[in-house]
Each structure stands twice: as structure tokens, then as C-alpha cells.
Amino acid sequence: MERQVSTRIPITAAVRGGRLAGAVWEPDGEPAATIVAVHGITASHLAWQWLADAMPDVRIVAPDLRGRGRSRDLPGPWGMPQHADDVVALLDAAGVDRALAVGHSMGAFVVGAMAALAPARLSGLVLVDGGLPIPLPPGVTEADLPGALIGPAAQRLAQTYPSAEAYHAFWRAHPAFAGHWDDRLAAYADYDLLGTEPELRPAGSIAAVTEDSLSLQDEAAILGRLAHWPGPIDFLRAPRGLLDEVPPLYPDAQVARWTAAVPQLRVHEIDDVNHYTILMSDDGVARVLPVLAGALATQPTLEQS
Numbered sequence: 001m002e003r004q005v006s007t008r009i010p011i012t013a014a015v016r017g018g019r020l021a022g023a024v025w026e027p028d029g030e031p032a033a034t035i036v037a038v039h040g041i042t043a044s045h046l047a048w049q050w051l052a053d054a055m056p057d058v059r060i061v062a063p064d065l066r067g068r069g070r071s072r073d074l075p076g077p078w079g080m081p082q083h084a085d086d087v088v089a090l091l092d093a094a095g096v097d098r099a100l101a102v103g104h105s106m107g108a109f110v111v112g113a114m115a116a117l118a119p120a121r122l123s124g125l126v127l128v129d130g131g132l133p134i135p136l137p138p139g140v141t142e143a144d145l146p147g148a149l150i151g152p153a154a155q156r157l158a159q160t161y162p163s164a165e166a167y168h169a170f171w172r173a174h175p176a177f178a179g180h181w182d183d184r185l186a187a188y189a190d191y192d193l194l195g196t197e198p199e200l201r202p203a204g205s206i207a208a209v210t211e212d213s214l215s216l217q218d219e220a221a222i223l224g225r226l227a228h229w230p231g232p233i234d235f236l237r238a239p240r241g242l243l244d245e246v247p248p249l250y251p252d253a254q255v256a257r258w259t260a261a262v263p264q265l266r267v268h269e270i271d272d273v274n275h276y277t278i279l280m281s282d283d284g285v286a287r288v289l290p291v292l293a294g295a296l297a298t299q300p301t302l303e304q305s
């Protein structure tokens with residue numbers, strides 16, 4: 001039997017300051033479900049290629065967040081509420097009334113803002129190694145946190161590359177992707193490049209990334225957005241961090257703390273992945289699929305105020 005596939009269709013939506021870019025992966029037939037998938041702090045909608053390949057019967061709506069990808073030139077201010085409004089506009093453009101919201105890394109914080117600002121548009125929440133307040137690394141003060149979180153990313157965004165192959169070499173050498181290079185990662189890297197050789201540069205706006213990083217530790221705002229969600233919230237944790245290191249982004253003590261603070265949080269340990277490969281690899285997505293299937297089967301009753 002021929003394997004079912006979905007088709008990626010670029011879309012845009014009118015938002016403050018211009019048009020937000022993104023794409024919809026559409027199944028061949030009637031979709032079994034719809035997911036709105038929100039990428040991380042320096043990524044683009046192509047971070048979801050592996051999930052789309054694994055779920056060809058599901059419609060996946062995915063933005064390039066403001067300041068990233070083909071939405072790079074949309075103006076600030078940025079921040080989670082603004083991103084949430086933008087993603088809702090993309091759902092409108094795609095003709096989607098309600099979807100399971102899946103956010104990775106910073107995208108999970110955007111999903112949390114959507115849960116507070118547009119709950120009727122969401123059928124469930126899945127936070128993938130993000131979306132809960134990020135603890136301070138040892139020896140790092142709150143003032144220094146943005147540099148600790150985005151320093152390597154800001155360095156990459158500030159560089160130019162003489163060719164697409166040189167940018168591929170950066171990602172091939174990245175500790176998180178050792179042994180995981182494939183055509184989809186090459187496509188992800190190519191999509192991220194702007195300009196012409198020999199002065200190609202990544203699309204992500206350093207100003208947007210820096211401003212957004214400041215809101216990833218605001219405990220009151222982050223947990224407050226999740227507090228009134230009427231159903232379970234699935235949190236998937238990677239055991240290794242952004243550079244394939246241990247400890248992970250969310251250590252055990254912090255996970256226990258947030259579980260106590262958000263009673264509807266369901267923690268899922270995803271084995272043998274890091275912060276990136278939990279979604280940007282076939283093995284990682286295979287481990288995530290059972291959680292997504294469970295979330296798609298859960299439809300909370302939303303109380304409208």
C-alpha cells in the first residue's frame with residue numbers, strides 16, 4: 001500500500017504591521033484532526049516537517065513567528081500575547097475554528113498565552129520542553145539569563161555565511177544533531193537563509209529573540225495563563241538540553257515544582273532525545289506520537305466567561 005503523505009501549502013495572514021507567513025500541511029483526504037504547531041525562539045514552521053511526515057492524516061497549521069522566517073520583517077514589540085494574536089490570525093486564514101495546540105520550546109509559551117487569550121480556539125495543550133518558567137542555570141543571575149539562553153543563538157544570527165553549504169556545516173556540527181542530518185534538516189537550514197552568496201544570513205531577528213527571551217521566566221504570567229485551562233496540559237520533557245547536555249532544560253526539582261503549581265499538568269518523559277531532536281528527528285517524533293494521540297482524544301469543556 002502506498003504511504004499517505006500530506007502537502008505543505010504556504011499561507012499568510014493579515015496581522016499588525018503586515019502579513020504573517022506560515023504553512024498548512026493538508027492530508028490527501030478529510031483530515032482526522034487539526035494541530036496548530038508553534039516553533040521555538042529562533043526556528044520556523046519547517047521545524048514541524050518530521051511531525052507532518054509522521055501524521056499524514058492530520059492537518060498541521062504552523063506559523064513563522066513574528067521576527068522569524070518569512071515573518072522576519074514584522075515589527076515589534078514582540079512577546080507572547082502578540083505571538084498568540086498572530087497565530088490566531090493564521091488559524092483564521094486557514095479556516096480553522098479549533099485545534100490542538102502544540103508548542104515547542106518558546107512556542108510552548110505562545111501556546112500558554114493562546115490558552116488564556118483565545119481558549120475557544122484550542123481543543124488541548126501540549127507543551128514540548130517549554131512553556132513552563134525556565135529555571136536559572138547555576139551561577140547565572142536573572143539579569144544574565146537572556147545571554148545564557150540566547151547567547152549562542154544570537155552569535156549564529158549575527159554571522160554571515162558564504163554559502164548554503166557553509167550553513168549546513170554549522171548544523172551538521174551542532175551537538176544536538178549529531179547523527180541526525182537528513183534532507184529535512186537541510187531544507188530547514190536553507191529556509192532560514194536570507195541574502196545572496198557570499199553574504200547569507202539567518203532570518204531570525206536578534207531584537208525579537210532578545211525581547212522574547214525576557215518573558216520566559218515570568219512565573220506569575222506564565223503559570224497564570226495556564227491556571228484556568230479546563231482540561232489536562234501535557235508537558236513533554238527531554239532528558240538532555242540544547243547542546244545534547246545533561247542536565248536538561250527542566251531539572252527534576254523544577255518539574256516537581258511546576259507540577260504542584262499546575263495540578264492539570266501531566267508530565268511525560270521522552271527517552272533518548274534532546275531539546276531539538278524530541279521533535280526534529282523521526283525517533284523523537286515516534287516517542288511523542290502516543291502523547292499527541294491521547295491529547296487529540298481529549299476535548300475539554302470550555303467555560304466561556
